[in-house]
Amino acid sequence: xxxxxxxxxxxxxxxxxxxxxxxxxxxxxxxxxxxxxxxxxxxxxxxxxxxxxxxxxxxxxxxxxxxxxxxxxxxxxxxxxxxxxxxxxxxxxxxxxxxxxxxxxxxxxxxxxxxxxxxxxxxxxxxxxxxxxxxxxxxxxxxxxxxxxxxxxxxxxxxxxxxxxxxxxxxxxxxxxxxxxxxxxxxxxxxxxxxxxxxxxxxxxxxxxxxxxxxxxxxxxxxxxxxxxxxxxxxxxxxxxxxxxxxxxxxxxxxxxxxxxxxxxxxxxxxxxxxxxxxxxxxxxxxxxxxxxxxxxxxxxxxxxxxxxxxxxxxxxxxxxxxxxxxxxxxxxxxxxxxxxxxxxxxxx
Amino acid sequence: xxxxxxxxxxxxxxxxxxxxxxxxxxxxxxxxxxxxxxxxxxxxxxxxxxxxxxxxxxxxxxxxxxxxxxxxxxxxxxxxxxxxxxxxxxxxxxxxxxxxxxxxxxxxxxxxxxxxxxxxxxxxxxxxxxxxxxxxxxxxxxxxxxxxxxxxxxxxxxxxxxxxxxxxxxxxxxxxxxxxxxxxxxxxxxxxxxxxxxxxxxxxxxxxxxxxxxxxxxxxxxxxxxxxxxxxxxxxxxxxxxxxxxxxxxxxxxxxxxxxxxxx
Numbered sequence: 001x002x003x004x005x006x007x008x009x010x011x012x013x014x015x016x017x018x019x020x021x022x023x024x025x026x027x028x029x030x031x032x033x034x035x036x037x038x039x040x041x042x043x044x045x046x047x048x049x050x051x052x053x054x055x056x057x058x059x060x061x062x063x064x065x066x067x068x069x070x071x072x073x074x075x076x077x078x079x080x081x082x083x084x085x086x087x088x089x090x091x092x093x094x095x096x097x098x099x100x101x102x103x104x105x106x107x108x109x110x111x112x113x114x115x116x117x118x119x120x121x122x123x124x125x126x127x128x129x130x131x132x133x134x135x136x137x138x139x140x141x142x143x144x145x146x147x148x149x150x151x152x153x154x155x156x157x158x159x160x161x162x163x164x165x166x167x168x169x170x171x172x173x174x175x176x177x178x179x180x181x182x183x184x185x186x187x188x189x190x191x192x193x194x195x196x197x198x199x200x201x202x203x204x205x206x207x208x209x210x211x212x213x214x215x216x217x218x219x220x221x222x223x224x225x226x227x228x229x230x231x232x233x234x235x236x237x238x239x240x241x242x243x244x245x246x247x248x249x250x251x252x253x254x255x256x257x258x259x260x261x262x263x264x265x266x267x268x269x270x271x272x273x274x275x276x277x278x279x280x281x282x283x284x285x286x287x288x289x290x291x292x293x294x295x296x297x298x299x300x301x302x303x304x305x306x307x308x309x310x311x312x313x314x315x316x317x318x319x320x321x322x323x324x325x326x327x328x329x330x331x332x333x334x335x336x337x338x339x340x341x342x343x344x345x346x347x348x349x
Numbered sequence: 350x351x352x353x354x355x356x357x358x359x360x361x362x363x364x365x366x367x368x369x370x371x372x373x374x375x376x377x378x379x380x381x382x383x384x385x386x387x388x389x390x391x392x393x394x395x396x397x398x399x400x401x402x403x404x405x406x407x408x409x410x411x412x413x414x415x416x417x418x419x420x421x422x423x424x425x426x427x428x429x430x431x432x433x434x435x436x437x438x439x440x441x442x443x444x445x446x447x448x449x450x451x452x453x454x455x456x457x458x459x460x461x462x463x464x465x466x467x468x469x470x471x472x473x474x475x476x477x478x479x480x481x482x483x484x485x486x487x488x489x490x491x492x493x494x495x496x497x498x499x500x501x502x503x504x505x506x507x508x509x510x511x512x513x514x515x516x517x518x519x520x521x522x523x524x525x526x527x528x529x530x531x532x533x534x535x536x537x538x539x540x541x542x543x544x545x546x547x548x549x550x551x552x553x554x555x556x557x558x559x560x561x562x563x564x565x566x567x568x569x570x571x572x573x574x575x576x577x578x579x580x581x582x583x584x585x586x587x588x589x590x591x592x593x594x595x596x597x598x599x600x601x602x603x604x605x606x607x608x609x610x611x612x613x
Contacts, residue, residue, distance in 0.1 A: 089454055091453055091454060091611065091612060092612050092613065093612055110458070111456040111457075111458060114454060114455055115455075117454070119454035121450065121451070121454065123447060123450075124447075125447040125448055125450050125451030126451070127368075127372065127446060127448055128446060129372060129375050130371055130372065134371055138364075138367070138368045138371060139451070139455070141367055141368070142364050142368075142452060142456065142457055143455055144361065144364075144456070
């Protein structure tokens with residue numbers, strides 16, 4: 001981590017994105033690649049499909065994740081993200097298509113693959129009756145690790161998860177953020193080649209989410225391959241080098257956060273809020289003001305979004321045309337806008 | 350990076366048992382009370398209390414009533430505890446605390462998780478039965494050394510019933526109200542109609558058939574045989590075969606249901 005600035009939660013998103021592009025693989029990751037004849041692609045899926053009866057949860061997706069990448073599945077609830085993750089985790093069988101994890105076949109080599117994965121499930125599976133330390137110990141034992149190997153490892157992980165002071169407390173009374181950090185620490189007990197995180201921060205308060213993102217960012221800096229699902233675009237932007245946008249079981253777009261924004265949205269967004277019921281009429285009038293073919297207006301139930309190159313200028317022109325929104329703001333485009341553009345819906349319904 | 354993680358092997362079954370031991374450390378008091386209080390209550394109230402009445406009114410069983418009834422109590426207690434341990438705790442592992450889903454993300458296979466869970470139940474039953482045997486002996490309820498076979502016999506009987514219960518627990522999606530039915534209409538009647546208190550030959554024919562179907566009767570006959578010695582070799586083999594059939598089929602069903610539930 002020496003060559004890379006330690007990223008705190010106070011840094012801006014743009015800085016995070018800028019850094020994420022210059023991160024060199026850590027010495028540890030490089031050594032790993034050379035010491036083991038590992039494939040370049042840790043995850044390789046072609047036409048991956050999962051059906052439950054008549055319902056197609058995952059509809060023929062292609063995914064390739066190289067070592068060291070932070071890869072994300074972004075999409076609303078029900079997009080097929082979790083089903084995909086459960087197939088990658090070698091827990092749920094695939095319906096059709098092909099899937100190779102770490103160069104192995106999940107059907108015949110499930111236990112061998114799972115031995116090298118770390119899994120953070122959507123719902124915690126901690127044992128609430130046991131202590132923090134016991135949860136880590138027991139989980140390590142499932143991987144066949146010895147007592148002697150586990151003792152120092154658990155101390156390191158407690159430190160990483162900022163749970164050292166709670167090591168011998170029962171899990172039950174811990175806060176949601178602490179339980180989540182314990183689940184992440186637990187998933188690292190076997191030094192996994194790939195860390196799978198299914199909705200890692202859903203249900204946490206903003207402060208707890210930032211602490212968790214900081215921890216995940218550190219792992220990323222250490223060269224751990226991260227695969228995560230999220231329906232939070234800020235999470236995807238902070239953590240992912242590359243992501244796919246999923247909707248209805250299909251991949252509708254793929255790229256880095258910046259590439260996706262550049263390809264599917266404008267540089268800036270002006271948000272105008274009018275009185276209830278007046279948003280649609282206002283949007284129609286504003287639409288006439290937009291000249292560039294790439295610029296457009298989008299009506300949401302509570303506001304109008306103007307996708308433009310210069311947000312302040314668009315706002316000024318709206319005022320000149322006699323429109324008087326109750327409130328307005330200008331911001332950069334985000335993945336939320338990309339998703340809205342691609343699917344016509346917002347991420348969190 | 351994962352050099353410390355050993356390749357998957359059968360020994361993983363013992364890691365599930367180790368987990369249960371950690372959980373068990375938290376509830377050892379209740380396990381101890383069940384393990385000691387229940388045998389004391391039955392041996393004293395029915396074995397000795399009721400036994401005094403039976404022995405004073407022309408006991409035709411050939412042995413004191415306590416010697417006759419205690420091996421049956423031991424076997425029935427083993428079956429009841431094993432059924433309870435395979436019902437809600439297994440359901441909780443899937444539905445409420447979700448620990449089995451956590452295990453399924455590790456090299457453990459669903460079958461190993463199932464086997465480990467049942468192995469834990471078997472170990473607990475074995476230990477419980479040893480305590481029961483000691484209490485029987487302390488109150489003069491044993492007459493010969495063969496009676497120690499009650500412990501493995503009770504464990505086999507208990508697991509023959511616990512394995513299919515585990516399969517049901519792994520299948521149930523609701524809040525487990527079905528278990529109330531299981532205990533009210535299967536487990537308790539089985540205790541009453543399996544020749545626990547008197548020979549099944551005293552039952553009407555339909556009652557005898559209930560006993561023959563019940564794994565508990567076969568276990569009770571074996572346990573009582575070890576305590577008294579009234580049983581022949583063919584009967585022993587027949588009872589053992591019937592109990593093994595229940596266990597093998599039940600284990601197969603349980604492994605299958607664990608697999609289905611954990612790969613959804």
